[in-house]
Amino acid sequence: MCLGIPGKVEETYREHGLLMGKVSFGGVCKRVCLEHVPQVKEGEYVVVHVGFALSIIDEAEASRVFELLEAMNQLGEIEEAAREVSG
Amino acid sequence: MKFLDEYRDAESARKLGSAIARVTTRRWTIMEVCGGQTHAIVKYGIDRLLPDNLELVHGPGCPVCVTSLEMLDRAHAIASQPQVIFCSFGDMLRVPGSRGDLLQLKSQGSDVRVVYSPLDAVNLAAANPGQRVVFFAIGFETTAPANAMAVWLAKRRGLSNFSVLVSHVLVPPAMTAILQATGNRVQAFLGPGHVCTVMGYTEYEPIVRDFHVPIVITGFEPLDMLEGVLRAVKQLEDGRAELENPYSRVVRREGNPHARRLVDEVFQVCDRKWRGIGLIPRSGYKIRASYGAFDAEQIFAVDALEAQESSLCISGAILQGQKKPHECPAFGRQCTPQTPLGATMVSAEGACAAYHAHGRHLYDDRTAECTVPQA
């Protein structure tokens, strides 16, 4: 369940006492409730589910899987080199 | 699209697929909990990137599939009443109750509307003071903050014509029930990434410990799914059972405290009946007494109807990962997406619908055979 899509917070404002934002998803802008991420700043990315931001995306953590892949790459190169030497 | 496209990179997916193949030496059965994860597997054909001895089993993480028949019938009864605008997420409209689904009710003249967000239903209530607006508040913990906010906002704005029909379900009790069931084959879980965004993952640590089962909190993009599988398999191969969170760009151990505070204010835990599985204690949310004025169950005293399920439907076994859709004798015959017998065939995330839509019963790419009857 839980279709949650990343979007960029373009601006914030208040409506009916709630923190709201205009969030863009690939160029489409939609009004989203930011009440659950009150510390969010314009320019940050949030994950949005049914019109509500649930989390601010941590950009440092976002690159983790690519670091894993890079490590696998280097391991692969080491394995290749080892094979060449022994082969 | 940033934070989406990078996780759909073909070359990275291929590398993760190879890595999984390299570490898998035995047969393993892994369950992905979320319906959204099931959807991703089918949409991207991810299971076809995995070695044959890895079996991915679909879990009950589809709130649409597990909403009880009694609740659906209650929704039907409320929506049939005059002066009611019944609002729902799109997913629920085609799920069959005892007397048809909400879309059919719409065709008979009831005012049934699809909304993208619960706040849209609140706005409808404000715009239509002469009507009673009822919102069908289903979902797992992920959707609870949004549904809670709708109730909180309605109270704050003094909207006495707004109410919610609550049928929330919770993941950890369901996982425990699956692990305790006789015939359980699940050896590791891909945990619910967006549920944990709200709730954190402390509730899963006791499950890992008590059942010695790996749980990897997993996201929904292809690379997330593949990394989740890789970590789960590595744990299984090593004989480890730990909780891992590779979806750390979104999920923190404590979850979202702001969201949880609001959920706690509006909802409380209760027993809940899961369609196809039965009653699981303390596995749902209901509205607290302090917000009772917004509880549609109390406002619309609709009698519990005699809810009857199809005797052919085995969605319970499917939701618990004990059977596959094509093992059901009705699959693709009496039960199709146009004529579903149970909720797992209706919801896009239901295992049966996913299998049927993507023709698994007809197309086996391992043998490149097709058994479609020629027109």
Place this chain on the structure above:
Amino acid sequence: MTMSAENLAATFASCPVPQARFDRILLGHGSGGQLTADLVRRLFLPAFDSDVLSALEDQATLRLQGSAGGPRIAFTTDSFVVKPIFFPGGDIGKLAVHGTVNDLAVGGARPMFLSAAFILEEGLPLTDLQRIAASMRQACADDGVALVTADTKVVDRGKGDQLFITTAGIGLVPDGVALSISAARPGDRILLSGTIGDHGIAIMSVREGIDFETVLESDCASLANLTRVMLEVCSSIRCMRDPTRGGVASALNELALASKVGVKLDEAAIPVRLEVRGACELLGIDPLHVANEGKLIAVVPPAEADRLLQAMRSHPLGCNASVIGEVVADHAGMVVMRSVVGGERVVTMPAGEQLPRIC
């Protein structure tokens, strides 16, 4: 395998779940997907019992008695019930003209004459009707067709949702042009003229409860000129379709079934505008299931594909044209797509209406 209504009833005599699931029309019956196909096949075709109708082409190509050889008449009909009647990029009138012209054009015909029947709801502002009429006149002028006959009816307030338009179109199919949905052969290439999902998402975006802050425009346009160029460049085009409601998925499934072939698609080759992608991701909708009103699919022998693609790309309506797949002998009747990460899935017709989902 699908069962007839009678068989279903017999099987379910003792089943508590109601078996007469569709004793009424649902909105999904109009979505151009599986429900529509079932309705046509089970109710309409048996009732009318016509070979021409049963071929289910976008238009009927007819030869008048006593006129062997020479051009044939193409004849089509369509109804337009779009809501709202004014939307970004067009209105129901412009849609009615271009939509009818397109049905003729993809059959290889040169569109010539249109009829239009208007069902007006009591209370419709005359200024709205004037705007639509003016829009239709402009569209006809742009398309080089003449609206030669029309009718008007008015229904009670609440019975007509502002305005419905039903059209018929007549064109001439030149000698030697014989496009058919049953003509695809293994090895043929499938070309798409441009980005998908624009129209359906534009409509959805102004629907209550969805509203986006960004304006997403429909791709409503006439394909008459593009198809003429394409047919001049390539005389061996097997078939063209305009993927309106039901999207590219429906059009290709219909092709696969009618030609008794399989279709293999490459997801990475299918162009989608960034805004449309964003909207589809957010709502959980598959762009392949979304309506288009200014795009076409063409099936062509492999040797001709490159030349045709270049011709399309030189045309303003084809600048994003691409080869999105090919016709194969495997999995006849099914459309299979290679995903962007290299896995595969079957692409089905949409089950019913496209609804935003939370899962």
